[in-house]
Amino acid sequence: MIQRWTSKPLPLQVGAGGFSRVDLEFEGVAHDGPTFTALLYLNNPDVPEGAGRDESQNFAAGFTVFAHGDCWGALGHCEPLREPVSAFDLRPEHPLSPANFTLDITDAVTRLAAERPMETVRVTALVSSEADVRNGLLRFETLTLVVYEAVSAAV
């Protein structure tokens, strides 16, 4: 079963010198459930479920989140929001603390921008898993579009 998520439009702000790299950063991704794979498409919210990595469907990048599966401990075992108990608490963060994933989408943006001007980017994620779950595979806090400007020849 494929799950779908589409972002709001993200402004693509590129300086006069163009860009050298464009990333999508998924921050705060939950990995406490089934392992899943997200394929990302740009400005194609109606991308069909079976699009795969088809560039003609504006495929940009994909990533698999290797997740932990069901919680096997007692109450609180898989609660990632553990705060340090004191300034002397040097223990590492909880294994289920949300993760960050950075995807390089430079090639896709370059390709699409060559076809027509891009002022915004909407990201659609098609999300799948081996597990038979209806929703909630891709849970995250923030999606950021990061544009690295090209070094100007005048510098």
Added chain:
Amino acid sequence: MALLARAPAQPGRLGRLRHRKNIGELTPAELEALRAAWKALVAVPDDRGYQYFAGWHGVPFGWCGRHDGDPLFLPWHRAYLYHFELALQDHDRNVALPWWDWMNEPGIPAAYEQRRPGGKVNPLHSAPIKPYMANPQAGWPTVTRRAPGANTQTLPPPLRDRGNWVMEPTSYTEFSRRVTLLHNNIHGWLGGTMGQVDWAAYDPIFWAHHAMVDRLWRIWQHRNPGALPAADILETPLQLGKKPILTVRETIDVKRLGYDYAGVAVSVGGSR
């Protein structure tokens, strides 16, 4: 004379590097030896055995860290394989962990796929799951299983068209991020036990998968001599269940850990 008295019971030379090989290129005798050592390791019920080491990754110990580009990902798993390989060598000091070449070969290697090669149970096909010193809970798996391709959006091996992409970075951080993504994809593609952090290391193929990841790091090191993880993690001790508790720096040189990944290694006797 004292040295002779402490000579190992099995053949093998102290101080000699082991060369990890492609599982598909082991000789029949090497594969048989690996399976025999594996079977012996699985039979050990205490903190020298398979269940104990499998438990470091997920249930019950959970020391593997993160799989999202964490710079400790490669060093921790290198140290993990180092300890596991030593435990295997307790049973046959001539065996080394093989690697699964999912860059170039499709599907699951035959050595891990066969259930009963030659009429004998294949310990590389599956393993029992009996977490060390833990009380089994409802819903826990009791034996490993695989579901290759069940997650339809993962990339099936071979991933050779990602070879240049993963080797391209010259910074450790970026290489680590990219190789982690390939690694995650293989876990997701194989599914089943390997598809969950908490249970993955119980599947015998986990070790060949991570030997491949470790090998990619070694190849990348050859291409980028001297390239290190960030300075602020080099002295970080890795969370392991047995001494030596290696630091990140102590994982950089595989030869210090007693192995390498040479495709071909031929030796002749010395002068004495």
